[in-house]
Amino acid sequence: MDIRAEKDKFYAKLGEKGLKATTQRADILDVFLRSKQHFNIEGLLAMVRRKNPRIGYATVYRTLKLLTECGIACERDFGDGQTRYEHMTGDAHHDHLICLECGGIVEFENERIEALQDEVASRHGFEVMHHKLELYGICRQCASKRDKKR
Ligand SMILES: [Zn+2]
Ligand SMILES: [Zn+2]
Ligand SMILES: [Zn+2]
Missing domain, CATH: 1.10.10.10 (Winged helix-like DNA-binding domain superfamily/Winged helix DNA-binding domain)
Structure with a gap:
């Protein structure tokens, strides 16, 4: 759109x-x-x-x-x-990496993950309408700050 x-x-x-x-x-x-x-x-x-x-x-x-x-x-x-x-710009789907320390959000797209999800669903005879994948952790910047403190 x-x-x-x-x-x-x-x-x-x-x-x-x-x-x-x-x-x-x-x-x-x-x-x-x-x-x-x-x-x-x-x-x-x-x-x-x-x-x-x-x-x-x-x-x-x-x-x-x-x-x-x-x-x-x-x-x-x-x-x-x-x-x-x-x-939601265009029809581009993306998923998220969320930093638990600074709250920073990184978007990613990975065709292999998307294909694997479809594969799992179809193995269960399940029709996926939409999905969200969120990975929570510590981003690169926060990790390097941590290392410096040590
Ligand atoms: Zn996805
Ligand atoms: Zn962070
Ligand atoms: Zn996003």
């Missing part, structure tokens, strides 16, 4: 729900579609407020929910009690 298609999809969703296409929603959409991070609602709110200081938490929250329903945003839970959102 390109940005134009994503916008069309979002506005179609608003129409479907009988919601108005307000300037605030358009501003949130703009900021979100240009983002490439994994952020929580406060993070997006801070970015959005640089563009439009009058936007509130609830509007950002509801807009993110709508974007998630459209498949434009994806909700991520990396186990620290914070829901994060990320922009």
Whole structure:
């Protein structure tokens, strides 16, 4: 999906729900579609407020929910009690490495892992609709900091 298609999809969703296409929603959409991070609602709110200081938490929250329903945003839970959102650019699937020390997130794609997962599922006669693979540990930077302390 390109940005134009994503916008069309979002506005179609608003129409479907009988919601108005307000300037605030358009501003949130703009900021979100240009983002490439994994952020929580406060993070997006801070970015959005640089563009439009009058936007509130609830509007950002509801807009993110709508974007998630459209498949434009994806909700991520990396186990620290914070829901994060990320922009699903294109159809590219990826999985995550999450650092338990600094909270840093690295994205990866590995065809062999993907193929193995499909193989396991089909062996069980299981049809996979979607999946997420999250590896938790210590990132390179944090590991080297640890080594220096020793
Ligand atoms: Zn995967
Ligand atoms: Zn780290
Ligand atoms: Zn990601």
